[in-house]
Amino acid sequence: MSLKHATLGLLTYGPASGYDLLQKFRESLANVWPATQSQLYGELGKLAAAGLVTVAAEGPRGRKEYAITPEGSAELRHWLGEVPPAPNRRSEMLLRVFFLGMLTPEQAREYLDDRATVAAELQAELRELATTVDPDSGPLAVYGRLALEWALRFSVMQEEWATWAADEVRRAQEGVE
Amino acid sequence: MSLKHATLGLLTYGPASGYDLLQKFRESLANVWPATQSQLYGELGKLAAAGLVTVAAEGPRGRKEYAITPEGSAELRHWLGEVPPAPNRRSEMLLRVFFLGMLTPEQAREYLDDRATVAAELQAELRELATTVDPDSGPLAVYGRLALEWALRFSVMQEEWATWAADEVRRAQEGVE
């Protein structure tokens, strides 16, 4: 149900075509809620049918510029304020951890060490990104900074955990030998 | 593609029926990779057709006991060791953060404070769970502990972040007034 709200949310920054929105998805929401072209055009059709957005203008090449309606805005606010967010229920990374016993301890450690490395790399990218983001460009930047900080803390946590876990495996291995 | 590997993984602990596996999914994998009954029976059919599992025995009430084949075991190990895990690409919680500007600062803070509360509650449950888990029951417990620790660290991080973020909103609000 969240593509709907992501779309409405982006439209609160002003009217836009499907094509425009697609770019906004790629630029700003790629890491929290990606959307494909195919999906987005379908969603815009549904939102228009439901009266949450309207075609405010038509341009060249069949361009349709969508605008959020008061109903759409109300729906977005309702979702933000009243509907409790659904936590992520799946983690492929952790699923693998459950079955690491199928590998040799060496391979298990390698997996965990790789997680630590990937997390460290992500951290570096995020820190880089943090310096390039204009601290006061638009309202998205205010809350976008909070999201960036979350990602930073997440990757730190992941790196520390993976390092610790690799060590635990090492310890268990030595204990057995 | 991961239901396949979750199923194969559970079958490495011994042959089981769809019914049995469903309970294992609920007991141990509920928080990393949930599966519904409908989905699981379909998957077992596909795995059998692909030769990754076989019907090792048939029992009363049409019970089919599945066992992992050498091919299935190879596939599982290949997935664990050679296929890089796909990170979670979507976070409803963070998507909402991007649009918190649509709410009043008070409501935005409330949202973040709620995240902190929920994270703290989760933490308490996990700590409780940690005490009840037998430290040396089977191989799943060894790596299950790593997953539990991840969840614990995650909820700590989330609580700290949400508290910090609520404070940032407060500060921004005061700065403007």
Add this chain to the structure above:
DNA sequence: TCGGTCATGTAATGGGTTACATGATTTT
């Protein structure tokens, strides 16, 4: 014999991904 639980299956629906398909407009 009655209720619980064991046990399997199908159908409908929704969300997501990839690929196919087409064409107008602008820029070089």
Add this chain to the structure above:
DNA sequence: AAAATCATGTAACCCATTACATGACCGA
């Protein structure tokens, strides 16, 4: 004139969820 970009739409497929449907076996 050609290439890049703008712009929309559809079809096929996979995965997941909910609901429906059925019936055998076991213990009290």
